[in-house]
Amino acid sequence: MAISPLYQAADLKLAYQLRYSWTGWTREPTRVDSALLEKLKPLWEQDGLRLLEHRSSAEYVQLAFSTTPDISPVLLASRAKGRLQHALRAEGDFAGFSRMVSVRSVGENTRRQVEQYIASQVAHGQYVDARFREELAGFTVRCPEVDLSRPSESSHGRYWYNLHLVLVAAERCRTADGRRLAKIRDGCFRIAEKRNHAISALSVMPDHVHLAMRGDFRASPVEIGLGFLNNLAYLLGQARNWTNGFYAGTFSEYDMGAIRTGADEE
Numbered sequence: 608m609a610i611s612p613l614y615q616a617a618d619l620k621l622a623y624q625l626r627y628s629w630t631g632w633t634r635e636p637t638r639v640d641s642a643l644l645e646k647l648k649p650l651w652e653q654d655g656l657r658l659l660e661h662r663s664s665a666e667y668v669q670l671a672f673s674t675t676p677d678i679s680p681v682l683l684a685s686r687a688k689g690r691l692q693h694a695l696r697a698e699g700d701f702a703g704f705s706r707m708v709s710v711r712s713v714g715e716n717t718r719r720q721v722e723q724y725i726a727s728q729v730a731h732g733q734y735v736d737a738r739f740r741e742e743l744a745g746f747t748v749r750c751p752e753v754d755l756s757r758p759s760e761s762s763h764g765r766y767w768y769n770l771h772l773v774l775v776a777a778e779r780c781r782t783a784d785g786r787r788l789a790k791i792r793d794g795c796f797r798i799a800e801k802r803n804h805a806i807s808a809l810s811v812m813p814d815h816v817h818l819a820m821r822g823d824f825r826a827s828p829v830e831i832g833l834g835f836l837n838n839l840a841y842l843l844g845q846a847r848n849w850t851n852g853f854y855a856g857t858f859s860e861y862d863m864g865a866i867r868t869g870a871d872e873e
Contacts, residue, residue, distance in 0.1 A: 613847055614836040616829050620852040621676055625828060626659065627857065628671045628866055629687040630709040634702040636665035637695065644670075647690055654678075654686045660866055668704075671713070671866050676832075676855055680710045680768045680824040681761075708764040710824070712857035713866055714771075718755050718819075721771050721808075721858045725817045728810040739783060746788045746811035753807040755821050756860050766824035772832060773854040774816045774839070777847055781813040787843070791816060794842045795835065802826070802834050819858075828855040 641661070648658050655678045660671035670687055688704055695701035716724075729744050758765040782788065792811045795818060799806045803823040810817045822831050832853045840848055 610841065610845065612833070612837040613840050613845065614833055614849070614851065616677070616833060618851055619829065619832075620850075621829070621832075622852070622854040623676045623828065624714060624856045625674045625676060625678070626671065626713050626863065626866075627674065627680065627683055628669060628709075628711045628713055629684060630667055630669045631688050631691070631704040632667045632707065633665070633704055637663075637668075637701060638665065639663040639668050639691070639695070643694055643698065647694055650690055651686065654682075654690075656683060656686060671863075676828040679827040679830070680712070680766050680822075682827070684708050684710050684764060684766075706763055709758075709766075710764060711758075711767040712769050712859055713861070713863055714856055714858040715862055716771075716856075716858050717862055718769060718858055718860055721769075721819050722749070722755075725771075725808040725810045725819055728812055728817060732812070742785055743788070743812070746792045748792065748806075748809045750805075750807050750809075753805045753821065755805075755807050755819070759821065759824055761824075767859055768822045768824045769858050770818075770820055770822050770828060770831065771854075771856045771858055772818045772820065772828075772835065774832075774835060775850045775853070776814040777850055779814045783813060788813075790842055791839060794839055798835055798838045802831070804831065831855070 644658060644661055651658055655675035656672045658670060659673055662669050672683065674683060688708060692704055726747060726749055729747055755769045758767045788811050795809055796806060799820060805821045806818055808819040832855055836849050840846060
């Protein structure tokens, strides 16, 4: 008999800061003016995309969006390209964009800052028992073989999809049970592998969990977060061990300052 998920998207209370840049390359020299983008803004907002920044040349268009957590990178790519291409063709003889696009997650913090923050969780905590502090350090893991500066690739584009995910124990209930903490740590890696994610840094604390990961670009932050909530709940006895929500934030090799000043896509 199938087990019903304890956590559902409709019930989640989320905190998030999700931003992405999209780059499309035109088949022929084209200019995109601000007036056209202003017309598209309300349409993109219906899709869950809010245009933040833009720049273009004759060869490419770069757009930066903030999104709602139900938007995956592949959906963002489709909506950004589809609406812009339709609008350009409606205004003239536009040859279209090439098949390849680039989507990059970005945030106020860089990859290095996020991974260092996660690695320093135990050091910044206060513990009465020094032995527990030493034991807790074993539940923080860095995976140098997972290089989040490298993109995932498909036949249609390159995706840098890096997420900082934070799960919080229900009612901030703390545990000092090493076996339970180990089960959460090991479970996170199994869940990530099963769902085509890759964790670069993880810290299991007594009342919360931090993960830095490359997400499957076909999955939205909501889908990724729910995957961890429900699978960890199952591993811990199918109980509501977590608050009914999570934090999800995007990050990259550079921060939003680079987007605002016009950093080129790779």
